[in-house]
Amino acid sequence: METVGLELNNNTRPLWLLAELTYRCPLQCPYCSNPVEMAKYKNELTTEDWIRVMQQARKMGATQLGFSGGEPLVRKDLEDLIKEARHLGFYTNLITSGVGMDEARIVAFKEAGLDHIQISFQASNEELNNYIGKSKSFQHKYEMAKLVKRYEYPMVLNIVLHRKNVDQIRDILDMTVDLNADYVELASTQYYGWSRINIDQLLPTKEQLKNAELVAREYQQKMKDKMKVIYVIPDYFEDRPKKCMNGWGNIFLTIAPDGSALPCHAAGQLPGLEFPNVIDHDLEWIWDESPDFNKFRGTSWMKEPCKSCDEKHKDLGGCRCQAYMLTGDAANADPVCGKSEFHKKLHDDVEHIGKLAGDEKFEAKPLVFRNMKNSKNFTDKKTPETV
């Protein structure tokens, strides 16, 4: 996701409200960013709850609103929420798989004031697209993308890249050109949640990435005035961490389907957080006062090597979730950083997968698809279904 062009200041305000309306989804992508334990979240906020959240966020200065999920189209009140959001002055983004969309809804969204639609594709061909999403959705997505442009929305196409589709990057980009996308996000899988489980099958090799980057650069040049191509490499291959979410509690505010407020949509996995809920608290308190949003804000929480690092304001220590997953302590430096004592192990693991990639037996390992059944199995610590 592109970061908004804003300078930092001490008095942080949520500028980006991500409304995860539901974890229900007709697709089962094995790299989904939703929590692996999503089956635990039973309740969804009501229309009135969401309207209250939007009003509070807008009053605090939020301008960007993403309707996301799961699949936000599952919510029958989406049109009403868009209408209210637009009325409040938000720039409204619908982040969708396209499944559950039809022409009548595209028209209704336009009338409600929707500003932009982002559609995800899993690949540029029917077979792989439908395999990854475990859904016969390719043709429908293609039709919907055409309609989105016919109704004059700005359109972002999002394709998550991994070992199984990254070699098709040229076909993917040709497809986005055919569909007249305004922006293309080629987002390499980041290894949290579901994708972490499937890392052996998804992590691309260095050679694949090198080639993909060349093709992405070529299209960035070629399409310069027509289509903006955003290419994000997986940070496991880097030596300096990303400024994750532009900083903890800095501009991003995620509300999970049950009303839990999070500084990032992956933060649900971190231990020691209280997950303040919008049903019990207003956003002003959650953002300014809650222990969660202050926990890793700024730099005062840092330990070495971050604490004395002259780049600490630049990357803010990287990603807290990655630090937790790979080191067991969310306050450690992100192991992507060469200064982290866990950096070598991360790169060794990446190299190990790179060596095994292509091996028939290794590649035959089945993917764990993102669905409620597998989520329940994880929550109950049973073996997930992989077929």
Added chain:
Amino acid sequence: MAIELKKEDIIEIVPTFRFQWEEVQNCYVVLYPEGMVKLSQSAGEIMKRIDGKKSIIDMIGDISAAFGGADVEKDVLEFLETAYGNGWIRTK
């Protein structure tokens, strides 16, 4: 940039971008898919005069009059070139 802006061009804001006043930020902003640019005061003064009816030369006159006859031509043209390059505005 393929085509240069001319002073007699009538310009409008491209509909896929939104320009609006933000009370909390105390400035005008340009909004687009998943992003926002805050505008300086002078950029805001220029953008708010783009209405799809006035030519660039009229806008320059308008802004100059609003600021006590100041010579604003260079600043306005410079900003409009940037806005045009970013795809925010187009000629009619």
